[in-house]
Amino acid sequence: MSRAPHRRFTWHLFLASLFLIALTARATTLVRLRFPDLVHYASAIARVRCVGADIRVENGEIFTDTRFHVLETEKGRLPAQIVVRQPGGTYQHMHSHVEGAPEFRIGEEVYLFLWGRPGRQFFVLGWSQGTFRLHRDALSGKETVTQDSAEIPVFDPEAKAFTKMGVKNLRLDIFQERVRREVLRALP
Amino acid sequence: MRETRRKLGAIGVAALFALWSVVAAHSYALNEIVPDVRQPANLSGGSACPVHTHQLTGTGSLSFRWSTILGSNPKAILTQDQTPAGSLNEIEQVIQQSLSVWTNVSGTSLTPASLSPLARISSANACGTDGINSICFDQPDMAFTPGVLAFTRVVTADTIGIQLGSGPASTEVGQILDADVYFNPSDSLTSFATPLALSANPKSYDLESILIHELGHTLGFSHSAIWSAMMFPFAPAPGTFTGQRPTTQQPDAPLADDDRTGLRVLYHDPNDTLYVGSIQGHIIPANPISLPSAPPGVTGVFGAHVVALDAPSGAVIAGTMGGWSCTAPGPVQFDGNYEIDQLPLGRSYKIYAEPLDGAVAPSEVSNALVSLCRNSMTDPGWPPLQGCVVPPVNTAFTTRTRPSP
Numbered sequence: 001m002s003r004a005p006h007r008r009f010t011w012h013l014f015l016a017s018l019f020l021i022a023l024t025a026r027a028t029t030l031v032r033l034r035f036p037d038l039v040h041y042a043s044a045i046a047r048v049r050c051v052g053a054d055i056r057v058e059n060g061e062i063f064t065d066t067r068f069h070v071l072e073t074e075k076g077r078l079p080a081q082i083v084v085r086q087p088g089g090t091y092q093h094m095h096s097h098v099e100g101a102p103e104f105r106i107g108e109e110v111y112l113f114l115w116g117r118p119g120r121q122f123f124v125l126g127w128s129q130g131t132f133r134l135h136r137d138a139l140s141g142k143e144t145v146t147q148d149s150a151e152i153p154v155f156d157p158e159a160k161a162f163t164k165m166g167v168k169n170l171r172l173d174i175f176q177e178r179v180r181r182e183v184l185r186a187l188p
Numbered sequence: 189m190r191e192t193r194r195k196l197g198a199i200g201v202a203a204l205f206a207l208w209s210v211v212a213a214h215s216y217a218l219n220e221i222v223p224d225v226r227q228p229a230n231l232s233g234g235s236a237c238p239v240h241t242h243q244l245t246g247t248g249s250l251s252f253r254w255s256t257i258l259g260s261n262p263k264a265i266l267t268q269d270q271t272p273a274g275s276l277n278e279i280e281q282v283i284q285q286s287l288s289v290w291t292n293v294s295g296t297s298l299t300p301a302s303l304s305p306l307a308r309i310s311s312a313n314a315c316g317t318d319g320i321n322s323i324c325f326d327q328p329d330m331a332f333t334p335g336v337l338a339f340t341r342v343v344t345a346d347t348i349g350i351q352l353g354s355g356p357a358s359t360e361v362g363q364i365l366d367a368d369v370y371f372n373p374s375d376s377l378t379s380f381a382t383p384l385a386l387s388a389n390p391k392s393y394d395l396e397s398i399l400i401h402e403l404g405h406t407l408g409f410s411h412s413a414i415w416s417a418m419m420f421p422f423a424p425a426p427g428t429f430t431g432q433r434p435t436t437q438q439p440d441a442p443l444a445d446d447d448r449t450g451l452r453v454l455y456h457d458p459n460d461t462l463y464v465g466s467i468q469g470h471i472i473p474a475n476p477i478s479l480p481s482a483p484p485g486v487t488g489v490f491g492a493h494v495v496a497l498d499a500p501s502g503a504v505i506a507g508t509m510g511g512w513s514c515t516a517p518g519p520v521q522f523d524g525n526y527e528i529d530q531l532p533l534g535r536s537y538k539i540y541a542e543p544l545d546g547a548v549a550p551s552e553v554s555n556a557l558v559s560l561c562r563n564s565m566t567d568p569g570w571p572p573l574q575g576c577v578v579p580p581v582n583t584a585f586t587t588r589t590r591p592s593p
Contacts, residue, residue: 033335041334060317060353062343087331087341094352094365095221095241095344095559096317098331099405100421115333126335 033126035167039182042113042125044076047134050104051081055089062096064089065121066104068112074179076114084112085121102131102148109134111145111175132167132175143172216419216450217410217509222562223361224346225517225574231348232361236518236574238560239362240454241344241408245302252406253307254283254323255314259373265325266392268384279395280306282382283323285434286399289418290407292439293448295463295530298407298455315368317343319355321406323399325380326373337378337423338398340405342367367406369399383433390427397430398423400442408454414446414495414504449506452530465531467496471510471524471541483577488524491581492541496528499536506531510541511582512560519576520560543582 033041048068056063064086070078087098102124104110113130116122124130128148136143150166167175220238233239243250256276258265267275284306291300315324331339343366345358352365372378381392397418404419412419416431424430431442440448452463471489473479479486490511498505510526531537563575 037334061341062317085330087329087339093224093345093347093350094317095346096341097219097344098339098341099219099410100339101331123330123333125333127333129335130333 033129035178036182036185038113038125038130039075039179040186041115042075042130043116043122044078044114045074045111045179045183046070046076046078046082046114047072047074047109047111048082050106050108050110052106053089053104055091056085057091061087062089062091062094063087068104071109074111074176075183082114083121084114085123100127102127111179134172135169144169145172145175146170216412216414216417216446216507218450218454219342219344219408219410220559221344221346221362222518222559224562224567225571226567226569227347232346235514235516236520236562236571236576237514237516238520241342241362241364242360242454243298243302243364243367243407244360245297245299245455247301248304250298250302250321251304251307252283252287252321252323253309253314254280255312255325255327256308256310257312257314257324257326259326262376262379264371264373264379265395266379266381266385266389268382268388276308278382278384279325280308282396282399285439286396286403288439289400289434289442290403290440290451293443293451295448295452295457295460296455297457298451315341315370317341317352317366319351319353319366321367323369323371325371327370328373329370332370332372332375334375336372337375337393338369338371338402340367340369340402342405342408364406364408369402369406371398383429386427386429393426394424394429396433397442400430404447407451409447409450412446412450414444414507416504417444417446418442419447419450445503445505446507449528449530456530463530463532465533465535466527466529467531467537467539468525468527469494469539471526480579480582483579485576486522486579488522489541489582490522490524490579492524492526492543494526494528494539494541496531497538497540499538502538505535505537518574522576522579 039045048070051067051069053064053066056065065083066086068082068084070080070082086101086103088096088101090096111132111134113125114122115125115130131148132145133148134143134145145167146169147167150168219241221241222236222238223232225232225234225236265279267278269275269278287303287306288300291298291303309322313327314322315327342364343352345361345363345365347361348359349357350365351357355365358365371380379389379392380395380398381389382395386392386394400418401423409419411421414420418430431444434441449463452460471492471494472487473489488511492510493507494510495507496505497503506528508526508528511524512520512522513525514520561576561578562570563577564570564572
């Protein structure tokens with residue numbers, strides 16, 4: 001490619017980028033839950049480690065019950081092990097799938113904002129919005145937290161505006177402080 | 189015979205573009221399923237290469253029904269016609285029109301004749317794993333937590349001969365046995381409006397846009413990362429709709445080219461002679477040390493978005509999630525390969541690749557990626573030679589192109 005068309009292409013891409021950025025007025029099929037909303041609605045918030053999963057069939061529907069060891073609880077009271085139910089899973093030769101439902105790997109550590117009651121299965125509040133993945137830097141050992149829905153422009157019906165307020169690569173200690181501050185604020 | 193056109197423009201600015209365009213184009217993704225090769229080859233096909241999940245498209249083979257049970261307190265579906273019968277007719281018209289959007293894409297085997305007449309059911313719990321595709325507006329589901337508007341549950345067969353409820357047994361691997369669309373009836377703050385009622389109810393979500401999107405899932409689509417695509421993961425804002433409204437002249441007007449291309453890949457029309465172009469290549473790291481050490485055998489960048497732009501206009505035509513290839517009997521090889529198929533002939537394209545670190549995160553298209561492999565850990569007794577492990581998505585690369593010889 002000669003230099004002139006190359007420059008023209010660059011300029012077109014730049015203009016296209018600006019146009020697209022200006023069009024961030026899009027919403028998700030999920031209603032945005034602000035971080036304080038997530039803390040408020042959550043029955044429990046905990047750092048957990050995925051230890052396994054079981055497929056269940058109830059009323060003809062296929063679910064995946066993922067088992068987690070509770071490592072640290074930030075809100076609510078949880079037993080040492082909890083079960084989080086997700087729609088979908090593989091049963092015999094049938095693969096049931098719901099797009100957008102979070103999936104977990106054995107051994108993975110996450111912070112989950114849970115919806116439900118102890119003694120029964122929990123659900124992840126707002127699916128991708130209530131799932132916060134932990135990443136540990138191999139060199140420094142420092143941990144960061146990234147929300148599955150991070151960087152997703154979502155619509156706030158109250159503010160009538162679109163924002164990208166997801167948590168992305170946030171230092172763990174700062175994330176924990178935010179959670180604890182909101183938990184305290186939500187106390188009566 | 190498929191004609192292949194490779195008109196790759198130089199894209200040295202791709203990395204720069206990726207930095208600028210955090211909400212920019214990505215690509216459609218299709219749900220994949222690995223056939224169960226533990227079954228005899230006449231049932232599974234004998235190959236562990238993923239196949240697209242899909243519906244049958246023979247005359248009248250695709251059927252849907254919808255539940256006329258609607259939430260009333262508060263009202264979940266708002267219509268212009270307030271009479272009970274008129275309201276149902278208005279909703280049904282939206283469903284018909286939404287289905288027509290997908291069946292009127294040229295160059296596919298999914299045609300209006302594929303659809304059997306839309307049926308009504310007055311049952312409150314019409315959606316379930318029963319072999320019947322259903323749309324439900326007032327059926328509670330445990331998966332509805334605060335913040336979830338609608339979802340689609342799709343059940344697919346990984347071998348031939350699987351029957352679900354009263355549905356017919358699968359005759360193809362990857363056949364969708366049941367697909368149900370659920371709208372959240374339990375959120376008192378959320379309502380959906382038909383196109384006729386939307387302007388009068390600007391706080392409601394456009395029923396048609398959300399339904400077209402969900403119906404895309406029932407046809408085998410995962411989420412697209414193309415900003416303008418119907419399969420982009422996010423619905424339009426309350427009071428607005430995606431793309432253009434369908435018209436008699438252009439029934440598929442709400443779709444973007446990316447949606448249309450995805451549909452042509454999913455439901456390829458063997459008689460089509462226009463949308464048969466293909467672009468193929470590899471994304472490989474300059475430094476092989478940057479490849480992941482585990483799982484073994486990864487030789488290219490995995491999980492890159494590779495997008496084809498119409499060269500003169502810059503419009504996004506289609507894209508794909510690159511990084512793998514598969515040749516029977518499988519399994520998938522993570523060699524950085526990408527292939528964009530069903531492109532219209534006679535046009536020039538520019539190609540760029542970018543990491544999945546923008547508006548759509550890897551988690552949003554995870555199924556299209558994690559479902560590429562099965563192994564003895566996921567499926568006991570899986571033949572080792574046909575097993576593989578999906579590597580992590582590479583989101584930390586920049587791109588330069590090396591034009592084809």
